[in-house]
Amino acid sequence: MKIISSEDHRKHFPKGELFGGEFVRPFECPERWEHIVNRLKVCGFDDFAAPDPLDWAPVRKIHTGPFLEFLKNAWAMWEAEGFNGEAVPTVFAARRMQQREPNHIDGKLGYFSMALETAITAGTWEAAQASAAIAQTGQRLISAGAQTAFSLCRPPGHHAASDLYGGYCFLNNAAIAAQGYLDAGAKRVAILDPDFHHGNGTQDIFYARGDVLFVSLHGDPMDAFPHFLGFADETGSGPGEGFNVNYPLPPGTPYSVWGDALNQGLERIRNYSPDVLIISLGVDTYENDPISFFKLKSDDFTDYGARIAGVGLPTHFVMEGGYAVEEIGTNTVNVLQGYLGA
Amino acid sequence: MKIISSEDHRKHFPKGELFGGEFVRPFECPERWEHIVNRLKVCGFDDFAAPDPLDWAPVRKIHTGPFLEFLKNAWAMWEAEGFNGEAVPTVFAARRMQQREPNHIDGKLGYFSMALETAITAGTWEAAQASAAIAQTGQRLISAGAQTAFSLCRPPGHHAASDLYGGYCFLNNAAIAAQGYLDAGAKRVAILDPDFHHGNGTQDIFYARGDVLFVSLHGDPMDAFPHFLGFADETGSGPGEGFNVNYPLPPGTPYSVWGDALNQGLERIRNYSPDVLIISLGVDTYENDPISFFKLKSDDFTDYGARIAGVGLPTHFVMEGGYAVEEIGTNTVNVLQGYLGA
Numbered sequence: 001m002k003i004i005s006s007e008d009h010r011k012h013f014p015k016g017e018l019f020g021g022e023f024v025r026p027f028e029c030p031e032r033w034e035h036i037v038n039r040l041k042v043c044g045f046d047d048f049a050a051p052d053p054l055d056w057a058p059v060r061k062i063h064t065g066p067f068l069e070f071l072k073n074a075w076a077m078w079e080a081e082g083f084n085g086e087a088v089p090t091v092f093a094a095r096r097m098q099q100r101e102p103n104h105i106d107g108k109l110g111y112f113s114m115a116l117e118t119a120i121t122a123g124t125w126e127a128a129q130a131s132a133a134i135a136q137t138g139q140r141l142i143s144a145g146a147q148t149a150f151s152l153c154r155p156p157g158h159h160a161a162s163d164l165y166g167g168y169c170f171l172n173n174a175a176i177a178a179q180g181y182l183d184a185g186a187k188r189v190a191i192l193d194p195d196f197h198h199g200n201g202t203q204d205i206f207y208a209r210g211d212v213l214f215v216s217l218h219g220d221p222m223d224a225f226p227h228f229l230g231f232a233d234e235t236g237s238g239p240g241e242g243f244n245v246n247y248p249l250p251p252g253t254p255y256s257v258w259g260d261a262l263n264q265g266l267e268r269i270r271n272y273s274p275d276v277l278i279i280s281l282g283v284d285t286y287e288n289d290p291i292s293f294f295k296l297k298s299d300d301f302t303d304y305g306a307r308i309a310g311v312g313l314p315t316h317f318v319m320e321g322g323y324a325v326e327e328i329g330t331n332t333v334n335v336l337q338g339y340l341g342a
Numbered sequence: 343m344k345i346i347s348s349e350d351h352r353k354h355f356p357k358g359e360l361f362g363g364e365f366v367r368p369f370e371c372p373e374r375w376e377h378i379v380n381r382l383k384v385c386g387f388d389d390f391a392a393p394d395p396l397d398w399a400p401v402r403k404i405h406t407g408p409f410l411e412f413l414k415n416a417w418a419m420w421e422a423e424g425f426n427g428e429a430v431p432t433v434f435a436a437r438r439m440q441q442r443e444p445n446h447i448d449g450k451l452g453y454f455s456m457a458l459e460t461a462i463t464a465g466t467w468e469a470a471q472a473s474a475a476i477a478q479t480g481q482r483l484i485s486a487g488a489q490t491a492f493s494l495c496r497p498p499g500h501h502a503a504s505d506l507y508g509g510y511c512f513l514n515n516a517a518i519a520a521q522g523y524l525d526a527g528a529k530r531v532a533i534l535d536p537d538f539h540h541g542n543g544t545q546d547i548f549y550a551r552g553d554v555l556f557v558s559l560h561g562d563p564m565d566a567f568p569h570f571l572g573f574a575d576e577t578g579s580g581p582g583e584g585f586n587v588n589y590p591l592p593p594g595t596p597y598s599v600w601g602d603a604l605n606q607g608l609e610r611i612r613n614y615s616p617d618v619l620i621i622s623l624g625v626d627t628y629e630n631d632p633i634s635f636f637k638l639k640s641d642d643f644t645d646y647g648a649r650i651a652g653v654g655l656p657t658h659f660v661m662e663g664g665y666a667v668e669e670i671g672t673n674t675v676n677v678l679q680g681y682l683g684a
Contacts, residue, residue, distance in 0.1 A: 018360070021420075021427020021461065078363075085363020092434045094456035094506050095441050096546055097570035098563075107569035114436035116458075119363065164436055204438055221440075227449035228439035 001336060002149045003040060003048045004137045008130035009033050009154035011123025014086050018116055027291055027323040028118065028168040033154045036319070039329025043337065051133035052140065058179035059132060062172055062205055066101055067163040070112050071128065071170055074120050077105040086119035114200070115159070115166030115226065124155075128170035131155055135173035135318050136180055142276060143184035148315045150336060151177070156320040158199035158280045159226060167197065167226055174280045174318045175205045178212050181276050190215065190274035190313075192265060194304065195282020195320040196292040198230025198246065202280065208240040213272045215265040217258060217285075219293055220248040243272075251293040255300040258285065262304055266311050277313040283322035283331040290323050301331045305338020315339065343678060344491045345382060345390045346479045350472035351375050351496035353465025356428050360458055369633055369665040370460065370510040375496045378661070381671025385679065393475035394482065400521035401474060404514055404547055408443055409505040412454050413470065413512055416462050419447040428461030456542070457501070457508030457568065466497075470512035473497055477515035477660050478522055484618060485526035490657045492678060493519070498662040500541035500622045501568060509539065509568055516622045516660045517547045520554050523618050532557065532616035532655075534607060536646065537624020537662040538634040540572025540588065544622065550582040555614045557607040559600060559627075561635055562590040585614075593635040597642040600627065604646055608653050619655040624663035625673035631666045643673045647680020657681065 010030050016023030059068070078087040089109035093099055101111050109120075131153040138151035157174055159167030178189045191206075193199040193216040206212040221230040236244040245268050247261040269277060283301060285294040308315060317336065322328040352372050358365030401410070420429040431451035435441055443453050451462075473495040480493035499516055501509030520531045532555040533548075535541040540560040548554040563572040578586040587610050589603040611619060625643060627636040650657060659678065664670040 018430070018432055020423070020425030021430050022425075023365070081362070083362030083364075088360070088363050090360055090459050091457040091508070091567055091569050092455075093437065093570040094508075095435065096503070097456065097542065097568075098573060098576075099437050100564075100570070100573075102569045103564045104566070104569070106567070107564070110457075110569065113434075114439065115433040115452075117432050161438070166433070166436075200439065222442075222445045222449070224446070225433055225448070226439075227433050227444045227446070227452065228435040228442070231440060231442075234440075 001045065001047065001340065002141055002146065003045055003152055004051055004134045004149065005037065005048055005152040006051055006130050006134060009127050012121065012127030012155050014119035014121050016086060016119060018088060028155065029325070031325050032322065032328050033152065035325060035329035036152060036332050039333045043333050051130060051137040054129050054133040055136060058176050058183055059171065061179050062162065062175045064163045067112055070108055071125050074105065074109065075122050075124065081105060086121050088116045088119050089113050112164060113166045114164045118166065118168045124170065128155055131157065132171040132173050132176050135177040138316050138318070139177040139180040142314050142316050143181060150317040151319065153319045158193060158195060158202045158320050160201040161204040164201065169201060172201045172205060174278050175202050177278055177316060177318060182211055186275035187211065188272060188274040189276055189278065190269045190272055191278045191280060192269060193280035194262065194285065195280055196284035196289065196294055197225055197282065197321060199280055200226045200229035203229060203234065203244055206240065207236055207244055208238045210239040210243050213243045213269065213274060215245045215268055217247045217249065217261050217265060220250055223251055224293065252295060254295045255297065258294060258296060259304065262307060266307060270311055274313065276316060277311060278316045278318055279308060280320045281317045281332065281335060282320035283328055286322065286324050286327060286331050288324045288327065298327065298330050298334055301334035302338035305335040306341065309339045309341065343387065343389065343682060344483055344488065345387055345494055346393055346476045346491065347379065347390055347494040348393055348472050348476060351469050354463065354469030354497050356461035356463050358428060358461060360430060370497065373667050374664065374670050375494065377667060377671035378494060378674050381675045385675050391479070393472060393479040396471050396475040397478055400518050400525055401513065403521050404504065404517045406505045409454055412450055413467050416447065416451065417464050417466065423447060428463050430458045430461050431455050454506060455508045456506045460508065460510045466512065470497055473499065474513040474515050474518050477519040480658050480660065481519040481522040484656050484658050485523060492659040493661065495661045500535055500537060500662050501543045503543040503546040506543065511543060514543045514547060516620050517544050519620055519658060519660060524553055528617035530614060530616040531618055531620065532611045532614055533620045533622060534611060535622035536604065536627065537622055538626035538631065538636055539567055539624065539663060541622055542568045542571035545571060545576065545586055548582060549578055549586055550580045552581040552585050555585045555611065555616060557587040557610055559589045559591065559603050559607060562592055565593055566635065594637060596637045597639065600636060600638060601646065604649060608649060612653055616655065619653060619657045621650060621657060621659045622662045623659045623674065623677060625670055626663045626665055628664070628666050628669060628673050630669065631664070633665055640669065640672050640676055643676035644680035647677040648683065651681045651683065
């Protein structure tokens with residue numbers, strides 16, 4: 001299995017994450033990447049590759065022009081204001097307010113975001129582009145005939161919508177890969193999102209499209225971030241009706257229950273008969289994850305990797321979340337080993 | 343002129359305000375109140391009164407039940423989570439997301455807010471209720487025949503909508519007073535909002551109503567907080583069409599230009615012929631205000647107080663913003679003295 005990876009992720013590492021009313025060291029941190037790489041090496045994965053340069057064509061089909069322009073300029077605009085901290089929004093376009101992009105960076109930050117645990121820093125935009133290129137490079141390998149690949153993306157992507165960032169995500173790596181498959185000739189793409197958090201960005205991007213099936217297992221938004229998307233009654237709209245499938249699950253969900261939802265989701269994917277399956281691979285379903293509430297044990301990750309293999313599709317793993325830093329390597333590699341039958 | 347005031351405002355004083363990516367001492371602080379009270383005394387105002395107990399009937403016509411329930415319980419729910427900081431939201435119901443109130447306090451905070459410069463603390467709800475009672479008590483005096491009154495509210499109110507807090511505001515004191523006038527028999531109420539920031543909450547509350555005319559002069563939302571409401575094309579809807587009047591003004595606006603907009607606004611109020619005029623009195627239009635960009639000098643406040651008097655209506659001053667703490671007393675009392683012709 002080819003692993004696509006880059007040290008460029010280090011360019012994004014805010015000093016602070018707003019959590020519980022104070023700035024704490026971000027849960028989404030560079031060590032996450034290091035633990036995964038180390039564990040991959042220990043387990044004999046040695047086929048590492050750097051990403052190709054980013055192809056902007058699929059990126060521009062996923063994200064709006066003003067949003068990309070904002071991400072590119074946000075740090076410089078923030079710095080020009082002379083603020084002391086890292087760039088976080090403070091005011092939002094709440095319900096019944098205007099959805100118009102303001103001139104001032106304070107307004108732009110709120111206009112283009114849905115959460116503020118992740119600050120924008122000097123290197124954020126470069127890291128986000130590298131992460132998208134990592135997803136794209138995996139896509140090109142599979143479009144060219146590989147059966148699988150692992151895009152070790154950081155920052156993650158599934159919370160980013162066409163014009164919204166948040167939840168540690170800026171560009172939606174999995175969505176950009178999905179668009180790449182379609183542009184390379186695929187007719188149908190399925191995305192399975194087993195990350196603990198609902199992939200609100202991915203859902204939103206493909207909500208009215210029938211060429212991408214989105215299936216997500218996640219903490220019930222009534223109780224879990226991102227709180228405002230991921231309900232079971234969100235099934236798609238227009239040509240996308242029926243192609244969005246959410247399994248919101250309650251606090252304390254064990255693998256037995258989670259696995260049943262996974263089986264249902266995999267059955268939906270089988271019936272859709274896609275050309276390729278993307279896995280938005282978050283391992284924050286782990287029982288000791290510090291910001292999540294499912295109860296999966298490390299062996300369960302191996303088991304569900306095997307179940308994914310059972311669907312028999314070309315499968316592209318794209319890294320998303322997971323914040324139990326010590327165990328993130330084990331749990332991530334367990335999924336890959338389970339998939340490979342290793 | 344009766345001054346309605348209470349020491350209960352001190353119960354709301356967060357340690358930190360999120361500004362420029364870090365927590366700073368809040369611009370909206372108890373000393374604001376002290377400087378106004380001191381200046382009032384220096385200038386011979388001595389008719390101070392405590393507020394009557396809050397009458398919930400008009401409050402419930404302005405704010406939704408779930409919002410009031412949230413404000414009442416937010417601090418206890420936050421504390422129960424064991425967070426270290428004061429209560430601030432981190433995730434928002436951005437565009438295309440669901441407008442459903444989540445169970446978890448993190449979700450509730452975002453669902454019920456439009457900004458996060460103001461933390462919720464142990465005493466916030468009590469202070470907000472006292473502030474609303476101060477507005478209501480002034481309203482009762484004028485409904486009973488007084489020509490004027492000054493409700494020295496803190497926290498302020500004009501950014502609070504029926505179900506949204508933010509911008510230092512929790513309950514919309516001016517809107518609660520307006521509802522009180524109507525409930526006491528008034529047929530038409532006008533609210534003039536000369537605070538530097540657009541009174542998005544007040545506008546939103548009365549946007550579809552013809553019994554309250556809302557006129558606001560403020561920093562253009564393209565450049566100024568609250569960024570997502572306060573545009574000139576927002577004129578009201580349904581029975582409220584024509585009863586919302588915004589004068590967004592650019593950075594650096596001097597009194598000559600601001601005063602022209604004020605004259606136009608006062609003309610609109612005259613033509614409406616209301617039973618009473620509420621002034622959402624913010625003095626952050628002052629040239630040295632730390633978070634605003636108009637260029638009014640202290641004498642200009644006296645001048646515009648006189649212009650307000652020229653309309654010849656019973657006039658209820660309700661305190662809103664103003665963050666040049668040293669000068670807030672002078673500028674506020676200048677408006678009152680200008681009004682009284684003192």
